[in-house]
Amino acid sequence: MHELSMAQAIVDTVLDAAEKNNATEVVEVTIEVGMLTMLNPEQLKFLLDVIVEDTLLENAEIIIEDVSVEIKCHGCEFTGLANTDGSDHYLTIVLCPECGERNVEILTGKECNVKTIKIEKSDEDA
Amino acid sequence: MHKVAEVEVQHDIMVANRKLARKNQRILDKDRVFSVDVVGAIGSGKTSLIEAIIDAVDYKIGVIAGDVISKYDAGRFEKHDVPVVGLNTGKECHLDAHLVEHALHDMPLKDIDVLFIENVGNLICPVDFDLGSHMRMVVISVTEGDDTVEKHPLIFQDADLVVINKVDLAEAVGADDDKMVSDVNQLNPEVQVIKTSLKTGTGFEDVIGAINAFINDN
Numbered sequence: 578m579h580e581l582s583m584a585q586a587i588v589d590t591v592l593d594a595a596e597k598n599n600a601t602e603v604v605e606v607t608i609e610v611g612m613l614t615m616l617n618p619e620q621l622k623f624l625l626d627v628i629v630e631d632t633l634l635e636n637a638e639i640i641i642e643d644v645s646v647e648i649k650c651h652g653c654e655f656t657g658l659a660n661t662d663g664s665d666h667y668l669t670i671v672l673c674p675e676c677g678e679r680n681v682e683i684l685t686g687k688e689c690n691v692k693t694i695k696i697e698k699s700d701e702d703a
Numbered sequence: 704m705h706k707v708a709e710v711e712v713q714h715d716i717m718v719a720n721r722k723l724a725r726k727n728q729r730i731l732d733k734d735r736v737f738s739v740d741v742v743g744a745i746g747s748g749k750t751s752l753i754e755a756i757i758d759a760v761d762y763k764i765g766v767i768a769g770d771v772i773s774k775y776d777a778g779r780f781e782k783h784d785v786p787v788v789g790l791n792t793g794k795e796c797h798l799d800a801h802l803v804e805h806a807l808h809d810m811p812l813k814d815i816d817v818l819f820i821e822n823v824g825n826l827i828c829p830v831d832f833d834l835g836s837h838m839r840m841v842v843i844s845v846t847e848g849d850d851t852v853e854k855h856p857l858i859f860q861d862a863d864l865v866v867i868n869k870v871d872l873a874e875a876v877g878a879d880d881d882k883m884v885s886d887v888n889q890l891n892p893e894v895q896v897i898k899t900s901l902k903t904g905t906g907f908e909d910v911i912g913a914i915n916a917f918i919n920d921n
Contacts (some may be wrong), residue, residue, distance in 0.1 A: 579796055586716045594712045604707060613857065614717070615827050679889050682873045688716040697705045
């Protein structure tokens with residue numbers, strides 16, 4: 578269940594950024610989750626909703642954006658979006674769409690990035 | 704009056720772990736310790752393989768034994784008279800660089816040459832967590848089914864050495880060990896794949912040889 582530790586790391590990151598910017602409240606958090614991470618976005622969102630209780634982001638809207646898989650093929654030098662069947666977030670097979678080769682370098686799709694936060698701050702700090 | 708502001712954070716949790724992993728590698732390099740992250744499913748034979756290596760080689764070994772709960776594996780290694788740090792991950796399904804860093808503080812790094820880090824039995828979650836080891840050995844066995852590689856491809860894409868264990872049981876469990884080798888090769892043409900049986904001794908010397916080759920290249 579590594580969604581819980583990731584959720585905790587996300588909350589810590591958001592709180593750190595919020596405090597550095599003198600936020601009185603966090604109203605929105607946008608997280609990018611790569612399709613190739615072993616993270617289930619629904620579980621992640623559920624756990625975030627649980628552990629934000631009594632923090633600055635208690636009422637924040639959590640937005641999770643999927644990051645598609647981009648590859649560079651070592652067989653034919655194709656660079657771009659990988660073939661993924663799109664049916665399952667746990668999908669892990671990556672094939673070159675040009676030549677079907679599996680020996681590919683993964684360029685994007687493995688991230689869990691706290692992208693932006695929207696915060697409320699008092700006028701004196703704004 | 705309050706005002707809403709958008710703040711760019713751009714903090715990748717995965718990158719944060721990778722940074723900690725690089726820190727672990729620097730700690731190990733300082734004391735010239737070569738480290739092997741041993742990943743594999745529950746019951747694939749990770750502990751037995753490390754135990755056999757400890758008994759077979761003449762370099763000094765230390766072990767970080769990751770378990771979800773209990774010190775069972777740590778206790779097995781202690782019987783081989785090597786330094787052992789047991790790590791309980793509690794609710795977590797993998798070791799991460801932060802946990803390993805703590806364990807490194809308790810390991811007598813100056814007194815060892817090679818550190819084995821036995822990960823929690825899992826082929827899924829450890830994919831996301833680099834520990835800072837110099838090589839990753841993935842151990843699977845025929846008893847888990849000969850579709851194991853196809854079902855968990857990412858762990859094999861990043862592997863430096865793959866061991867397919869318990870091949871003496873392949874016929875009994877109806878598994879095609881050649882298919883498992885071929886599946887790994889398709890995903891990772893560079894990686895060495897060794898079929899082993901600790902019961903018959905098949906392939907064991909090749910595993911030692913492969914690890915030695917990595918140590919010498921490092």
